[in-house]
Amino acid sequence: MVYDYFDKYIFTCEMYDEEADKILKLILNFFPFDNSVQVIDPEKGKFLLRRYQIPTLNLATLQIGNIVNIFSKLLLITDCAPLTHRTLFKGSEHTFALIKPCPPSMHGKIITYIMQKGFRIVRMKNGKVNKDFGVMLYRNLAGNEKLPLIINYITSGEVIGLELVAPYAVSKWRDCLGATDPKKAAPGTLRYLYGQDQLKNVAHGCNDPQDAAEMLEEYFGYAGNLPRIPFSATYKDCTCCVIKPHAILDGNMGAIIEMITTSGKFYISAMAMFSLTHANAKEFYEVYKGVFTEYEDMSIHLCEGQCVALEIKSEDPSINCVCQFRKLCGPRDPELCRQLYPETIRAKYGKSILHNAVHCTDLPEDGEREVEYFFKLISVHEN
Known part of the structure; x- marks a missing residue:
């Protein structure tokens, strides 16, 4: 232009x-x-x-x-x-997308696909949905003999709900999904790439803006002070990882998630997207005040855009999750990582000590506290 x-x-x-x-x-x-x-x-x-x-x-x-x-x-x-x-924002719409139960190793690829197609992810969280949610999600299939099978499938495991924004997002997302049957889906569509059959066909899309608005409220909304779809954080034997705003804007969120889920050492037990205030960011980083000269700049960057908080757990419960996950992230300086630890997250996606892709818990005793900060304290503030 x-x-x-x-x-x-x-x-x-x-x-x-x-x-x-x-x-x-x-x-x-x-x-x-x-x-x-x-x-x-x-x-x-x-x-x-x-x-x-x-x-x-x-x-x-x-x-x-x-x-x-x-x-x-x-x-x-x-x-x-x-x-x-x-x-x-000509023609800008919001739509609801649901990544159906599938191997976690696919989640990062699907999120990368979504972002590369020009969608902006403004809300995201994983969780489990119940039968009532399934009935509402597929109410257009009322009376279809396959409906019980579909509902049983989407309630059988973890799903990821996303709010996507793009010009004409509702129809665009359905076009990206492709045909319900992956065998009939056009090459390059999500179901063509990752779908198995008509039931396990990767993701769901809404039919119209009203349908999308209702499902967004149902998935991300609150009933009183409690989220309708609870956060899946366990707050036990875990560490915290925060994908920073610059990494999301750079389109690297999916790749970082994929690095974690395919490491063979860790799994993501909870994830959600947050928008922090400056006060929130300073409070979260308060342990670094007077320790790192970048404390103020770190706080500012964490609230410059949306971030994604992850609760990370180890596949081997006998190891210290906090210490081991820090090895996957690498040292704070991405340049040092590229020289000494080229296969770490910060080596691949960090740009500077400030813009180093992710935050990870430093002290073993702080893992649960940092996860609670996002999934208990911040989530309540956002309601």
Whole structure:
């Protein structure tokens, strides 16, 4: 796409002003021609930042609900101007996708496929669904003699629910799935690649936007203070891994999950996507305050976009899961990893000490605590 020099996208943002102890309502203008931004305080009619080029900023990070870091000032994007919305989000839809019970070694491949097809994953978690959920998911098959068999299958093991966003996401996701029977699915579709038969055909797609909205609420919603589909975390004999925002934006989330599930040493017992506030991130990393000079920058990055928290358990319960999983991740410095431990996660997907792909628990006694922080504390805050 060729941009005119004066083309710009307009976003409304919120920023906490510590000195005034209040939330400021701001305007962020983004100029794609040269990746420059300006920030305006409309109440005072003045610039907080005159037009300045920030090469690392791009449209992938300028999503409603994301936090962007402008010279250490954190701006929460709350909305955008109508013309910006029509230009950037034309035809944008949300749909619900369900990865059916299948070998965990396939999960990373499927997630990579989804992201490579241009979908943005905005919510994700694994879990087990009950018969009532199955009946609602396949209500269009009411009366079909195969329905009990289908419901028995999707309630037989772990599933992964995802909220996907893309232009015309509902129909696009169904096109990506391919025909119900993998033998009849077009080459390159998900079911053609990974499906076994009409029952074990990898994933489910919704029929229309209303169906998608209802299933999203059913899978990700809450009944009172409890999630309708409970988190599957065990909080026992585990370690915590957090896939950082940059790794998700770079499209590496699926590859990292695949490295873990195919290691032969570990399995993912719980996973979910979270959006952290700056206060949440600082609290989670508090053990590093005064220890790492990057503490503040680490906290800022963890809330710059969505992250994925994983509860990791060892295939061999007799070993120390925290210590052994750190070996798979590698040292904090990806460059050191590439020289000494080239097969580690950070060697393959890290870019710097700050953007080093994943966080992993350091101390054996902190594994359960860090998992609880996400799957108990943060999940309640998000409700």
